[in-house]
Amino acid sequence: MKLADKVVVVTGGGAGIGRAMVRRFAAEKPRALVVADRDPAAAEAVAREVGGVAVACDVSREAEIVALVARAKEAHGAIDLFCSNAGISVSGGVEAPDEEWRRIFDVNVMAHVWAARALLPDMLARGSGYLLNTASAAGLLSMVGAAPYAVTKHAAVALAEWLAMTYGDRGVRVSCLCPLYVNTELLRGALSDAAGASIRATGTVIEPEQVADAVVAGLDAERFLILPHPEVATYFQRKAGDYDRWLGSMRKLQSTR
Numbered sequence: 001m002k003l004a005d006k007v008v009v010v011t012g013g014g015a016g017i018g019r020a021m022v023r024r025f026a027a028e029k030p031r032a033l034v035v036a037d038r039d040p041a042a043a044e045a046v047a048r049e050v051g052g053v054a055v056a057c058d059v060s061r062e063a064e065i066v067a068l069v070a071r072a073k074e075a076h077g078a079i080d081l082f083c084s085n086a087g088i089s090v091s092g093g094v095e096a097p098d099e100e101w102r103r104i105f106d107v108n109v110m111a112h113v114w115a116a117r118a119l120l121p122d123m124l125a126r127g128s129g130y131l132l133n134t135a136s137a138a139g140l141l142s143m144v145g146a147a148p149y150a151v152t153k154h155a156a157v158a159l160a161e162w163l164a165m166t167y168g169d170r171g172v173r174v175s176c177l178c179p180l181y182v183n184t185e186l187l188r189g190a191l192s193d194a195a196g197a198s199i200r201a202t203g204t205v206i207e208p209e210q211v212a213d214a215v216v217a218g219l220d221a222e223r224f225l226i227l228p229h230p231e232v233a234t235y236f237q238r239k240a241g242d243y244d245r246w247l248g249s250m251r252k253l254q255s256t257r
Helices: 016-026 040-050 062-076 098-126 147-170 185-190 196-202 208-221 231-241 243-255
Strands: 007-011 032-037 053-056 081-084 129-134 172-177
Touching: 007 016, 007 062, 016 032, 016 040, 016 208, 032 040, 032 062, 040 053, 053 062, 062 098, 081 098, 098 129, 098 147, 098 172, 129 147, 129 208, 147 172, 172 208, 231 243
Parallel strands: 007 032, 007 081, 032 053, 081 129, 129 172
Antiparallel strands: none
């Protein structure tokens, strides 16, 4: 997809990867950019910078996603690209409280479900549209010390796969963004908790702007997996090639933290 003259919506657009994507998309001259974030001031600051429209949206609530889609369509017409990008991290294992599991599942998985539910009828009716769902390399490779994060990101990847399989021949394109370590507030928080050992041991940290460049290239090529860290593909192939060996290496990493 070429972004010129397109209507684009980005959730989590007030900071981090979302903000970098909005800025990078603006350089491609879209017809409209809608910046959604649960922090209205952050969304407004980014929207003002790129000449876009800010919308306050908590993606853990389906009604707010539905309202976001309706507002964008009312203001600008059909949505060409919806970037379901907002996400959170929860560390710990199965002992993490149920409310934390539910909270991260709503943001990291159900937000993608609710966005697709709101967008697909119109996209299918006109035979075109693009869904970009932000997951994580943790959705392909897991992550020690952060079961809720790894589990929900795996689910996000699976949902994107299902959407691509189900609707790809009906004009709806789907990409799944799976970065490894990116210099964002979310990562800086993880560096101080139990999951940080894996980051310090294995990670190449890149800037959000590098992710945004990879996204534009991936959308242009209409690739399903967008991997700003090329090494993720190598790790993923090794995991599939010898699952037991991969699990053993992850156990060793777990023991070092």
